[in-house]
Amino acid sequence: MHSPPGKACQVDGADSDAVVEECRAGYYCRLGAPSPTPTDVSCVDDEKTACLPGAKCPKGYFCPEGSSTPVGCPLGTTGSTEGAIDNNACSPCPANFFCPPGGDDSGLDTKCPKGNVCPEGSAEATKCPAGTFNRVQGLQEESQCSLCPPGKFCGSEGLEEPSGACAAGFYCQAGATTQQHDAQNWPEGSGKCPPGHYCPAGMVSTAKKVPLRPPQFRKRRETSAPKAITVQKVDRLIDDSKML
Numbered sequence: 001m002h003s004p005p006g007k008a009c010q011v012d013g014a015d016s017d018a019v020v021e022e023c024r025a026g027y028y029c030r031l032g033a034p035s036p037t038p039t040d041v042s043c044v045d046d047e048k049t050a051c052l053p054g055a056k057c058p059k060g061y062f063c064p065e066g067s068s069t070p071v072g073c074p075l076g077t078t079g080s081t082e083g084a085i086d087n088n089a090c091s092p093c094p095a096n097f098f099c100p101p102g103g104d105d106s107g108l109d110t111k112c113p114k115g116n117v118c119p120e121g122s123a124e125a126t127k128c129p130a131g132t133f134n135r136v137q138g139l140q141e142e143s144q145c146s147l148c149p150p151g152k153f154c155g156s157e158g159l160e161e162p163s164g165a166c167a168a169g170f171y172c173q174a175g176a177t178t179q180q181h182d183a184q185n186w187p188e189g190s191g192k193c194p195p196g197h198y199c200p201a202g203m204v205s206t207a208k209k210v211p212l213r214p215p216q217f218r219k220r221r222e223t224s225a226p227k228a229i230t231v232q233k234v235d236r237l238i239d240d241s242k243m244l
Helices: 231-242
Strands: 007-010 019-022 027-029 054-056 077-079 090-092
Touching: none
Parallel strands: none
Antiparallel strands: 007 019, 027 054, 077 090
């Protein structure tokens, strides 16, 4: 006779003498658990058949009485205690980390990634907003995201680096979210390059606009006009023709 999930079957002799009881709080009992407080080695099966006894509730989980599987700590919390019996053993995820269900505090390898922030109690990382970026791990507040620098734009959420330079023909202040000027998404003091000036990519302000150079003309080389034929040359040509 195998005990059902969530229960333990302590056999003493024949099947009819089996004692079935609830799995104790702080443990979980799978099919065939021989004890209400099973451990990884509590399954003794002389016939060498498959046996899944259960175990003590692991960190990051809790196990009420009669549990067949551990229950993960709620989103945004973590558990540091083995054998927890309810979610009172789960505590808010510390700032700079995020805690998916069933998270434990051993190593906390879910440190907040670059481009994100993680306040206390985070179930997942929160992306830095467009117009900002973040090069480091473990930030906890949105205010710690770096504003996109002048001359650059940050066009999406969760950036580790600015998206690139603002487009040629425009100038942009810190916090731009698009490459070309957009009155709704560009900060005050940004805009299109005004007439009479040119703005290379990454131009930052009106104070640094570069005026167009005046047009430069090349001096044309003077070419000498053909020399006029003198009267003497004409007379000589006539005399030469008479001799023919």
